Amino acid sequence: MSRLMVSVSGIRGIIGEGLTPSEVIKYTQAFGTYVGSGKVVVGRDSRVTGEMVKSAVISGLLAVGCDVIDIGICPTPTVQMAVEKLKARGGIAVTASHNPIEWNALKLIDSSGLFVDEEQGKKVIEYAEKSNFNYVIWEKIGKIDHYKNAIQDHINAILKLKYIDPDLIRSKEFKVVADCVNGAGGTTVPQLLRELNCDVITINEEPNGLFPRAPEPVPENLSELCEKVKSVKADIGFAVDPDVDRLAVVSENGVPLGEEYTLALAVNYIAQKKRGPIVVNASVSKVIDDLAEKYHSKVIRTKVGEIHVATRMRKENAAIGGEGNGGVILPELHLGRDAPLGIALTLQQLAEFGGKISDLQKKLPQYYQVKRKINLDQVEPEQVMEKIVDEFSDEKIDRTDGIKILWDNEWVHIRPSNTEPIIRVMSEAKTQEQAEAICYKFMKFIEGI
Numbered sequence: 001m002s003r004l005m006v007s008v009s010g011i012r013g014i015i016g017e018g019l020t021p022s023e024v025i026k027y028t029q030a031f032g033t034y035v036g037s038g039k040v041v042v043g044r045d046s047r048v049t050g051e052m053v054k055s056a057v058i059s060g061l062l063a064v065g066c067d068v069i070d071i072g073i074c075p076t077p078t079v080q081m082a083v084e085k086l087k088a089r090g091g092i093a094v095t096a097s098h099n100p101i102e103w104n105a106l107k108l109i110d111s112s113g114l115f116v117d118e119e120q121g122k123k124v125i126e127y128a129e130k131s132n133f134n135y136v137i138w139e140k141i142g143k144i145d146h147y148k149n150a151i152q153d154h155i156n157a158i159l160k161l162k163y164i165d166p167d168l169i170r171s172k173e174f175k176v177v178a179d180c181v182n183g184a185g186g187t188t189v190p191q192l193l194r195e196l197n198c199d200v201i202t203i204n205e206e207p208n209g210l211f212p213r214a215p216e217p218v219p220e221n222l223s224e225l226c227e228k229v230k231s232v233k234a235d236i237g238f239a240v241d242p243d244v245d246r247l248a249v250v251s252e253n254g255v256p257l258g259e260e261y262t263l264a265l266a267v268n269y270i271a272q273k274k275r276g277p278i279v280v281n282a283s284v285s286k287v288i289d290d291l292a293e294k295y296h297s298k299v300i301r302t303k304v305g306e307i308h309v310a311t312r313m314r315k316e317n318a319a320i321g322g323e324g325n326g327g328v329i330l331p332e333l334h335l336g337r338d339a340p341l342g343i344a345l346t347l348q349q350l351a352e353f354g355g356k357i358s359d360l361q362k363k364l365p366q367y368y369q370v371k372r373k374i375n376l377d378q379v380e381p382e383q384v385m386e387k388i389v390d391e392f393s394d395e396k397i398d399r400t401d402g403i404k405i406l407w408d409n410e411w412v413h414i415r416p417s418n419t420e421p422i423i424r425v426m427s428e429a430k431t432q433e434q435a436e437a438i439c440y441k442f443m444k445f446i447e448g449i
């Protein structure tokens with residue numbers, strides 16, 4: 001199997017087994033040619049391989065006449081915001097997000113600060129495959145500038161949001177433990193918390209790319225954080241992924257709230273203050289629908305993936321949106337998932353609530369999710385999907401992304417992965433047991449095909 005994956009959202013691969021400097025240069029020359037000569041912002045997460053990949057990125061861009069603005073190690077949302085602020089033609093974030101340490105990747109960003117969409121991504125791939133590169137002569141080669149204020153700009157923009165009252169948060173002197181997984185979060189999250197007058201205890205703060213836990217901020221990877229929150233008697237714990245677009249919250253009891261509740265908390269807060277639709281992907285918890293009903297808002301669902309949510313938010317003039325994996329998007333800041341934003345919104349709401357984070361979460365609708373996957377050896381994903389539609393044709397089926405079968409307070413969502421030969425099966429119900437039972441039933445059905 002090739003260890004280089006090229007898709008409309010960027011390229012990713014395992015270093016030394018597919019993601020080589022020559023591949024990186026090929027795609028960045030294509031991107032630079034596509035956006036045209038002009039400024040391109042480049043930032044990276046803390047991966048050990050980041051400097052090597054970034055050097056190739058810069059080389060490719062300079063060769064086609066782009067001027068590079070290097071903003072250093074920072075969150076992916078910081079790169080997105082810098083593209084807008086610095087009025088660049090585009091941006092490249094060198095990050096493999098939550099993938100393991102041996103991976104790296106390029107996330108391509110257009111001039112509006114959104115990830116490139118399908119059409120733009122296809123063009124870049126076409127340019128790369130046809131070697132359609134706009135090489136320039138010696139006197140037109142691009143220049144490199146270093147911009148050191150991107151993280152501070154990002155933090156300032158969050159603190160200036162009309163939904164955030166920094167002085168109120170400061171007055172609470174929250175004791176907070178932050179787990180940055182030695183990713184890019186170490187550059188940003190502790191600083192944001194200190195500016196909010198929190199008593200900050202960090203674990204894995206060093207942005208050296210040596211991930212001490214599996215990088216996804218899902219409950220099973222947060223045991224160190226949970227222990228720390230309990231042992232220092234903190235008010236709350238936060239964990240981010242290596243490129244800081246996903247956030248998980250841990251209660252004062254050292255219990256992860258579950259990634260779905262990161263977005264649920266943000267929606268609960270914003271929907272009370274602001275009219276407008278809430279845009280989420282097809283897998284996001286029904287907690288959001290219940291909250292929308294309570295606050296008389298509408299929920300719009302999209303395919304899974306940040307770009308689908310972000311472009312729909314722009315089209316619908318959404319109040320808030322995001323993904324259930326801990327990705328909160330607020331249009332006033334920018335149209336991208338942003339963990340520091342999630343932190344500020346959570347602390348703001350907690351400050352206004354005046355109680356404990358576990359009590360605040362208990363006030364939200366309660367649902368339980370189960371997520372599993374099935375390896376497909378012989379069967380094609382389309383065949384599986386057809387069989388499910390035939391078998392369950394009497395049920396309420398939503399085809400936004402794969403197949404989602406909905407009952408009153410339960411659902412199951414079945415969708416083939418875009419990147420691996422697997423089918424994902426997710427279910428949700430009012431109890432853990434019920435969610436497990438639904439998931440089990442559909443796993444059995446698919447395995448029987």
Ligand code: MG
Binds near residue numbers: 243245
């Ligand atoms: Mg990420």
